[in-house]
Amino acid sequence: MRENASTGETLLALMAILAPLSIASIGGAMGIYAPLQHEAVTVKQWITPQEFLDLFAVARFLPGPSSIIGAMIGMKVAGLTGAIVAMLALYVPSSALCYGMARVWNEGQGKAWNVALRRGLTPIAAGLIMAGVLALFQLSGGKLLTGAVLLGAAALLTWKSKMHPFPILFGGAIIFEAAWLMGLID
Amino acid sequence: MSEATATPAQKVSLLAIYKVFFSIGVMSFGGGLVPWMQREIITLRGWMKDEDFLPGVALAQILPGVNSTNLAVFIGQKLRGLAGAGVALTGMLTGPFLVMIAATATYQVFIDYKPLQVAMTGIAAAAIGMILRTGVSAVKASLDSVLSIAVMLATFIAIGVLKWPLIQVVAVMVPLSVAAAWPRGGASGKPDKDREKHNA
Numbered sequence: 001m002r003e004n005a006s007t008g009e010t011l012l013a014l015m016a017i018l019a020p021l022s023i024a025s026i027g028g029a030m031g032i033y034a035p036l037q038h039e040a041v042t043v044k045q046w047i048t049p050q051e052f053l054d055l056f057a058v059a060r061f062l063p064g065p066s067s068i069i070g071a072m073i074g075m076k077v078a079g080l081t082g083a084i085v086a087m088l089a090l091y092v093p094s095s096a097l098c099y100g101m102a103r104v105w106n107e108g109q110g111k112a113w114n115v116a117l118r119r120g121l122t123p124i125a126a127g128l129i130m131a132g133v134l135a136l137f138q139l140s141g142g143k144l145l146t147g148a149v150l151l152g153a154a155a156l157l158t159w160k161s162k163m164h165p166f167p168i169l170f171g172g173a174i175i176f177e178a179a180w181l182m183g184l185i186d
Numbered sequence: 187m188s189e190a191t192a193t194p195a196q197k198v199s200l201l202a203i204y205k206v207f208f209s210i211g212v213m214s215f216g217g218g219l220v221p222w223m224q225r226e227i228i229t230l231r232g233w234m235k236d237e238d239f240l241p242g243v244a245l246a247q248i249l250p251g252v253n254s255t256n257l258a259v260f261i262g263q264k265l266r267g268l269a270g271a272g273v274a275l276t277g278m279l280t281g282p283f284l285v286m287i288a289a290t291a292t293y294q295v296f297i298d299y300k301p302l303q304v305a306m307t308g309i310a311a312a313a314i315g316m317i318l319r320t321g322v323s324a325v326k327a328s329l330d331s332v333l334s335i336a337v338m339l340a341t342f343i344a345i346g347v348l349k350w351p352l353i354q355v356v357a358v359m360v361p362l363s364v365a366a367a368w369p370r371g372g373a374s375g376k377p378d379k380d381r382e383k384h385n386a
Contacts (some may be wrong), residue, residue, distance in 0.1 A: 044312035058293045064282020065252040072290045094251025118241040120364030123334045125244035126324035127341025131331025134346040146311040153315025
């Protein structure tokens with residue numbers, strides 16, 4: 001059963017590559033692309049550079065975290081088992097750490113350090129979220145239409161906070177589709 | 187009246203947690219998960235309050251790992267401990283996992299289809315707008331002191347404009363901001379956050 005043995009080795013290699021990235025990816029999934037590409041394309045040669053780029057583009061358009069590209073690579077090299085192993089390696093280590101922190105945090109409710117952390121972290125969250133808005137806007141090309149749609153969506157959600165986001169997202173798609181058909185964007 | 191439904195003492199069922207996070211996970215296009223969670227957990231269900239949620243957002247971003255799964259673990263832990271955290275995380279990843287399987291098997295067919303790319307760009311634009319809405323509520327919550335505003339602006343400029351690395355910025359800002367927010371008068375006592383707020 002040589003095939004089984006090599007599949008086992010592949011699964012172990014997947015874990016060995018992805019689990020450290022899970023813990024090292026501070027600041028979201030952006031940080032894992034470079035090391036993941038190096039390991040999967042250059043070192044292990046599981047996929048070609050073009051395949052990696054294609055998976056990256058597809059992952060951007062899928063729901064969920066963009067680090068799920070790690071599980072796509074897992075599926076390419078070891079099928080469904082590879083995908084599941086990759087998912088566990090990608091999300092269990094960081095979640096375990098977060099769980100420990102959340103537990104300490106939530107059990108300290110009302111204590112001085114907790115009040116201080118809560119009030120101290122809120123402006124940092126505000127700064128980070130707004131920085132994220134700016135980064136995503138720039139990433140999307142920073143077009144006038146993008147700005148208009150995002151401001152419209154924010155205003156709409158402020159006006160009707162219980163509104164389901166689905167029509168808002170769908171509206172964004174329709175507006176862009178219309179603009180594209182009219183030749184306003186490319 | 188709405189206070190009663192918002193008490194954390196009230197147990198939320200694991201199935202309810204799974205359902206909410208499943209729907210959040212499936213609809214999480216464009217990376218904007220925080221506004222979804224804010225809407226589903228706070229605005230619609232009152233399971234948490236903004237003042238518990240927003241520091242969780244910062245914690246989730248500061249810790250390694252994906253912000254959205256971290257935040258799901260944080261919320262799940264708060265609601266139902268270990269089981270809640272596990273269920274929230276699993277719920278959030280179920281949909282994306284299934285879609286990812288389907289996409290990886292078929293992506294060659296649709297990757298170059300232009301109208302789809304345009305639609306996704308439009309969806310992303312609207313999703314950024316949703317994040318902006320959450321950002322505005324976080325900004326409002328931060329307007330309680332001059333230092334708090336300064337920390338917020340400094341964080342925004344350092345990360346968003348200057349593109350400084352997150353770890354270093356956070357390593358400087360967190361101790362500063364937390365020390366400044368430490369409740370005064372009774373370091374070992376039981377500080378009342380609401381009274382603190384009214385006095386400020």
